[in-house]
Amino acid sequence: MRSANRRRDVGPPRTGPGEKEVLLGFLDYLRASVLAKAHGVPEPQVRTPGVTSGTNLLGLVKHLTHVERHWLLGQPVTDWAATFHPEPGESVDDLLLAYRETAARANEVIAACPDLTAPGPRPGGRRGPAPSLRWTLTHMIEETGRHAGHADILRELVDGATGR
Secondary structure: OOOOOEOOOOOOOOOOOOHHHHHHHHHHHHHHHHHHHHOOOOOOHHHOOOOOOOOOHHHHHHHHHHHHHHHHHOOOOOOOHHHHOOOOOOOHHHHHHHHHHHHHHHHHHHHHOOOOOOEOOOOOOOOOOOOEHHHHHHHHHHHHHHHHHHHHHHHHHHHOOEOO
């Protein structure tokens, strides 16, 4: 018998046929998975570390917001470790909204780029040529997927909820 917290897993997204549509479709799918894992988790559990490293659901959302801003919007990050730690005054709703808004702005940048071989945004302070948008999107899928897996485990530790 299935527990009330166990949902059926959702299969991969349907996307358009083009490379950009496939990459963006999978990135959006992973973004939605991360948001779903943090949604509805009450305070203080949403920011309570689930593992000895201090990783928590809200911290993952905050970190991924900074990752998107860095790689897709060109904003520098001076302290990556700090991006994993929500401040006491940062509300769940505000951080979830910031992630959604950042993803929407990043999608506009991606949509405006006609060629995936073109350089992506280059955050300040970085040396050398900017990687291609193709590389950047692939990296974002990898980074978001990795943290979506962390969020799966953290959410299950909070209330037993599984599935996407």
